[in-house]
Amino acid sequence: MQREPEERPVRLLVTGVGGAPGLDLALTLAERGHKVAGTDANPLAPGLLAPGITTRLVARADSPVDYEADLLQVCADLQIEAVVPTVEHELARLLSLKDTLAAAGVRTWLPTPAAVAASTDKWTFHQVLAAHQVPTPATVLPTEIDRLPAGVRLVVKPRRGQGAKDLYYCDSAEQARVLCQLAPDPIVQQRLDGFEFSADCLVDRAGRASVVLRRRLWVAGGLSMVATTFHDEEAAESVRQTLAAVGAVAVRRAGLHHRRQHRCPGRHDRDQRQVRRRVRAERSRRRRSGRAVPQRPARPARRT
Known part of the structure; x- marks a missing residue:
């Protein structure tokens, strides 16, 4: 009987290990024998303390120069072979880095x-x-608010953004017009x-x-x-x-x-409970040993 070929361990970088998709993926890949690194921009992200993976703190994607420098440094330091992003706001930055990463031997799936x-x-x-x-949901730009159905509750939010920042609820088109002055580059949607x-x-x-x-x-x-x-x-x-x-x-x-x-x-609930227990245990172990929280990679000095 022919045996299936063994999977070769790959050095992988998973971004966004502070969120469930990134952390679950990183831990699963590590359990399959791969050498996994994880990054996140939040210094309090529990995934940075997850056992079994090498973690680094990096700049936010909305700081393009620092983010790109951090990511390239991590790939060079850890000899990463492929990057797997799990944060949507990193995608545009990674697209701009695709050729640079490929030249360094780092594959991407974008x-x-x-x-x-x-x-x-x-x-x-x-x-x-x-x-x-x-x-x-019914969605319009600020200049088209009158196109929305009458008598519905509304939401004003930025076209680009996350984390409920600059998000406003209102009950009329008149209120929405005022709130559009507060949200940057807004849209108006029917509230569901x-x-x-x-x-x-x-x-x-x-x-x-x-x-x-x-x-x-x-x-x-x-x-x-x-x-x-x-x-x-x-x-x-x-x-x-x-x-x-x-x-x-x-x-x-x-x-x-x-x-x-x-x-x-189902299974993912049990997995999340196991992850939280492992993270708490790792945090306690690091506290007892005096080990520090993962830091951002050191950057070379910039030329002036």
């Missing part, structure tokens, strides 16, 4: 520039979904009722998507801190349609609203 634009610009995202007949969930997805190069739905139980600053998995085929199919419309590939997380509640805790 969507097209059009897919990145649709993933990071809420107005473009709405237009793409509408063009593909994927259900999406229902529970909010996110979807952790892996899309292969053929467009086949695996989808894990997570209901958000505790949200702080727009970020999901506690969640539980559930199964709902209608919601999962909506996610797949959204991924296909945008043209997403690789690892992605999407946040959506759903009108039905169907909770079915």
Whole structure:
């Protein structure tokens, strides 16, 4: 009987290990025998203390010079062979670094520039979904507020942004016009009722998507801190349609609203509990040994 070839360990860099998709992926790859490094811009991210992976603190993606310098330094220091991003706002920076990384022998798995634009610009995202007949809330620019249905509750938010920053709720078009002066480059959307969930997805190069739905139980600053998995085929199919419309590939997380509640805790809940226990144990061990929290890589001095 022919044996399957053994998988060669690869030196991989997973970004965004402060979030569930990045941390889960990094730990799973490490368990399969790969040499995994993880990065995050939040010094308090629990993933930076996760056992079994090498971690580094890097600059935020909205600081392009520092982010690119940090990422390239990590790849050079740890001899990374491939980068797997799990943070959407890093995608544009990584696209600009694609050739530089390839020249250094680092492979990437990235969507097209059009897919990145649709993933990071809420107005473009709405237009793409509408063009593909994927259900999406009524969305307009500030100059088109009168096109929204009368008597509905509204949300004013920036076209580009995350973490519920500069997000405002209101009950009328008049209030929305005022709030548009506070939010940078805003859009106005119809506010939906229902529970909010996110979807952790892996899309292969053929467009086949695996989808894990997570209901958000505790949200702080727009970020999901506690969640539980559930199964709902209608919601999962909506996610797949959204991924296909945008043209997403690789690892992605999407946040959506759903009108039905169907909770079915599963393997991912148990995995998250195990991760939290391991992180707490690692934090205690480092505290006893006096080991410091991972630091950003040292940069060479800049020429003046």
